[in-house]
Amino acid sequence: MDMRTPLGKVRGLGSARSGTEHFWRVRTTALALVPLLLFYVVFLIMYAGRPYEEVLAALANPFVSVITALTIVASVIHMKLGMEEIIQDYIHSEGLKLSLLVLNTFFSLFVGGFCLFAGLKIAFAG
Amino acid sequence: MTNVTKSRPLSPHLQIYKFVPTMAMSIIHRITGAALYVGTVLVAAWLVAAASGPDYFSWVNWFFGSILGQLILVGYTWALIHHLLGGLRHILWDVGLGYEKHFANRLAIANLVASVVVTLLIWAAVLLFV
Numbered sequence: 073m074d075m076r077t078p079l080g081k082v083r084g085l086g087s088a089r090s091g092t093e094h095f096w097r098v099r100t101t102a103l104a105l106v107p108l109l110l111f112y113v114v115f116l117i118m119y120a121g122r123p124y125e126e127v128l129a130a131l132a133n134p135f136v137s138v139i140t141a142l143t144i145v146a147s148v149i150h151m152k153l154g155m156e157e158i159i160q161d162y163i164h165s166e167g168l169k170l171s172l173l174v175l176n177t178f179f180s181l182f183v184g185g186f187c188l189f190a191g192l193k194i195a196f197a198g
Numbered sequence: 199m200t201n202v203t204k205s206r207p208l209s210p211h212l213q214i215y216k217f218v219p220t221m222a223m224s225i226i227h228r229i230t231g232a233a234l235y236v237g238t239v240l241v242a243a244w245l246v247a248a249a250s251g252p253d254y255f256s257w258v259n260w261f262f263g264s265i266l267g268q269l270i271l272v273g274y275t276w277a278l279i280h281h282l283l284g285g286l287r288h289i290l291w292d293v294g295l296g297y298e299k300h301f302a303n304r305l306a307i308a309n310l311v312a313s314v315v316v317t318l319l320i321w322a323a324v325l326l327f328v
Contacts, residue, residue: 099289099292102285102288102289103289105282106282106285106286109278109282113275113278113320116324117320117323117324117327118327120324120327120328121259121263121327121328124248124252124255124256125252127248127255128248131248140245147238151231151234151235151238154231154232154235155231155232155235158228158231158232183238183239183241183242186242186245186246187238187241187242187245187246189246189249190242190245190246190248190249190250191245191249193249194245194248194249
């Protein structure tokens with residue numbers, strides 16, 4: 073017989089080993105990405121087809137650089153969590169599922185790493 | 199002994215339900231999310247090229263300016279806007295609003311229409327600025 077109280081069970085986080093963290097992070101990053109990406113849509117409309125020097129100078133602006141970095145970080149977390157959900161929904165074989173979950177993390181961090189480095193290089197070194 | 203797991207009744211699958219717009223929007227939200235995921239490679243290519251110098255940048259810009267590149271970018275814009283609007287719809291549901299079925303279906307259709315309209319407006323703006 074399980075002698076734990078309902079609160080104790082919730083704190084133990086049950087068989088999923090996590091509570092509402094996944095859900096909460098998806099929503100928090102989603103909310104952050106709304107203004108960040110709207111900024112980028114306007115930015116890209118303004119700089120589409122402009123000469124290299126002009127685009128680079130705009131990207132190197134401190135305000136734009138911070139927005140770039142924040143957009144990258146929020147996007148990487150959001151995309152990793154989203155793809156995690158897709159994998160867990162459709163892949164039922166344990167081995168393949170775990171492999172894809174690891175690959176998903178690697179891919180997200182790989183893309184994020186390149187974007188972040190590029191953004192910082194433009195900001196600091198031009 | 200009979201196999202208990204195998205003799206359990208299955209719940210009916212998708213095809214027996216009447217089609218409703220929220221169903222379509224649900225799967226489109228997921229597909230656009232996956233497309234945005236893959237497309238981050240293009241975003242990375244653009245940023246890395248910008249950080250690498252004018253030669254790389256002009257090469258990547260050449261690709262984005264080609265017919266294939268432009269088609270991909272228009273698709274990417276639509277996926278982004280559709281996913282963003284769909285996300286807002288989900289936030290509305292998350293706070294407990296908008297569950298009335300006729301409203302939910304109208305909102306789903308509005309999501310699709312608005313995503314196309316906004317995509318067209320963005321590209322009209324791009325063409326005006328260039």
